[in-house]
Amino acid sequence: RLHLAECVGSTNAEALRLIAQGDPPPFVVIAEMQSSGRGRRGREWVSPPCQNVYFSLALRVCSGAEGLSGLSLVVGLAVLDALVRVGVQHVGLKWPNDVYIGDQKVAGILLELTGDLADVCFVVIGIGINVNMVASEGRISQSWTSVRESLGQSLDRNTLISILSESLDVYLRRHKDEGFVGLRDEWESKHIWQSRFCILSAGVRPVKGKVLGVDERGALRMEVDGGEQRFSGGELSLRLD
Ligand code: ATP
Numbered sequence: 001r002l003h004l005a006e007c008v009g010s011t012n013a014e015a016l017r018l019i020a021q022g023d024p025p026p027f028v029v030i031a032e033m034q035s036s037g038r039g040r041r042g043r044e045w046v047s048p049p050c051q052n053v054y055f056s057l058a059l060r061v062c063s064g065a066e067g068l069s070g071l072s073l074v075v076g077l078a079v080l081d082a083l084v085r086v087g088v089q090h091v092g093l094k095w096p097n098d099v100y101i102g103d104q105k106v107a108g109i110l111l112e113l114t115g116d117l118a119d120v121c122f123v124v125i126g127i128g129i130n131v132n133m134v135a136s137e138g139r140i141s142q143s144w145t146s147v148r149e150s151l152g153q154s155l156d157r158n159t160l161i162s163i164l165s166e167s168l169d170v171y172l173r174r175h176k177d178e179g180f181v182g183l184r185d186e187w188e189s190k191h192i193w194q195s196r197f198c199i200l201s202a203g204v205r206p207v208k209g210k211v212l213g214v215d216e217r218g219a220l221r222m223e224v225d226g227g228e229q230r231f232s233g234g235e236l237s238l239r240l241d
């Protein structure tokens with residue numbers, strides 16, 4: 001089922017609200033604009049009207065954390081696949097789940113969970129894609145781009161949403177059948193900073209090292225001081241050294 005809205009605070013928040021009031025997933029929430037679009041760590045996701053895609057897919061996930069392992073990275077693969085299928089070139093992923101064209105961010109993914117993690121829970125997969133956005137009025141602190149800039153022309157957002165839905169269907173099915181392990185090589189082949197020297201902001205002390213890849217659960221593998229360390233969690237942020 002599809003919930004379409006002119007304006008919501010956040011499509012993720014709206015999906016969580018619908019779940020809380022007893023609306024059973026699966027369903028999708030799409031909005032023309034968000035007044036409080038959110039990114040990771042409570043940051044703002046700039047969401048002007050009628051230019052971009054603001055999409056949240058609510059799903060039921062079973063069996064504790066297993067069904068969630070690597071899920072956000074797999075969603076990145078689906079978004080990348082959709083962008084490639086509409087003709088965008090040089091699309092890549094940055095761990096854990098940012099989508100880039102060249103060295104500029106074009107899309108972000110935010111997974112939010114609700115329910116009893118030990119048993120059944122629900123996940124809301126929020127995807128924001130800059131499609132035809134031309135200006136951010138200085139509200140985006142990092143380098144960003146849009147599908148329009150990459151293609152040299154505007155793209156119909158319904159076309160992209162339809163293709164994105166197909167890509168999500170394919171990749172989420174594969175994730176369910178094969179687990180993240182079956183998609184790990186493909187993910188690493190799309191990682192923009194594979195084998196690069198990076199700095200990971202992990203709480204108080206940043207960690208410097210070489211990106212080795214990701215493990216079977218989607219955790220980042222880095223070579224730090226001659227040894228391998230693994231990192232996972234929503235608070236981590238990777239930068240080039
Ligand atoms: P990382 O995911 O590694 O921490 P990040 O800097 O992208 O890197 P996030 O918290 O994932 O951090 O994303 C939120 C950031 O995205 C915001 O701080 C802002 O700079 C940027 N941002 C906000 N809206 C947009 C948008 N529409 N397009 C591109 N970037 C945006």
Ligand code: BTN
Binds near residue numbers: 036037038056109
């Ligand atoms: C990030 O890069 O920090 C994640 C950004 C996620 C933005 C999308 S837009 C649709 C959904 N609703 C939200 O409020 N956030 C996500």
